[in-house]
Amino acid sequence: MQIHSKELLYGLSEFYKIFGDPTRLRILDVLLNKPLCVNEISDYLNVTQSAISHQLKNLRSSNLVKTEKIGQKVYYSISDDHIKIILKYGIEHISEVML
Amino acid sequence: MQIHSKELLYGLSEFYKIFGDPTRLRILDVLLNKPLCVNEISDYLNVTQSAISHQLKNLRSSNLVKTEKIGQKVYYSISDDHIKIILKYGIEHISEVML
DNA sequence: TGAATATATGAACAATTATTCATATAAGGG
DNA sequence: CCCTTATATGAATAATTGTTCATATATTCA
Numbered sequence A, B: 001m002q003i004h005s006k007e008l009l010y011g012l013s014e015f016y017k018i019f020g021d022p023t024r025l026r027i028l029d030v031l032l033n034k035p036l037c038v039n040e041i042s043d044y045l046n047v048t049q050s051a052i053s054h055q056l057k058n059l060r061s062s063n064l065v066k067t068e069k070i071g072q073k074v075y076y077s078i079s080d081d082h083i084k085i086i087l088k089y090g091i092e093h094i095s096e097v098m099l
Numbered sequence C: 001t002g003a004a005t006a007t008a009t010g011a012a013c014a015a016t017t018a019t020t021c022a023t024a025t026a027a028g029g030g
Numbered sequence D: 001c002c003c004t005t006a007t008a009t010g011a012a013t014a015a016t017t018g019t020t021c022a023t024a025t026a027t028t029c030a
Helices: A006-017 A023-034 A038-045 A050-059 A079-098 B008-017 B022-034 B039-047 B049-061 B081-098
Strands: A065-070 A075-080 B067-068 B074-079
Touching: A006 A023, A006 A079, A006 B008, A023 A038, A023 A050, A023 A065, A023 A075, A023 B008, A023 B022, A038 A050, A038 A075, A050 A065, A050 A075, A050 A079, A075 B049, A079 B008, A079 B081, B008 B022, B008 B081, B022 B039, B022 B049, B022 B067, B022 B074, B022 B081, B039 B049, B039 B074, B049 B067, B049 B074
Parallel strands: none
Antiparallel strands: A065 A075, B067 B074
């Protein structure tokens, strides 16, 4: 398991960067429970619809979340288990460090 | 497994941010093989000693790497398995996305 | 002690980025 | 068809960050 190409290196870097923002982490956190549409996320987190939408775009273009359109609503959810595992171990790591 | 406090949220955010830079990822990558001192890393990666030292400081203050001083050299290594797992799944995720 | 080696640090600059505000697009319901 | 709801987007601003350059600190050895 090694970073063997420039493409992988820059892809990885962009990928992890997406986890490095509190608003995006909060979005991922609420999506761990169940898929939600933009307005629901905005309401839950008390962050403007625009800010959420901008961040969802980032999350989506790095494949951390995926979408499903139902009627006029767009439901967002965590795209796969890699994301959940990375969150899990990050939380574990920080929880230990914080002790 | 949930982000239950502000402290955890900001800690996590800072933590993941550290993975989000190509130079730091390259450092972590070479440290996956074996502990190295600053100059060795600088030589392997062909990056100035100053840049490496600055980045090692970031890696260290977020507990991604730990140090051991031997003589006048300071050996850096990956601090624990959480870091390795997060790298592993990140690489897997990106490798899949890149196909 | 003095020179050489190893590492850290501080200031400065360029580049990136998160949010806000205003507005655009798009789809349903009446 | 209009009106409402849901979402996306673009520009602008403020804040953060990575590297460079110069220099400081610390340790070993002759």
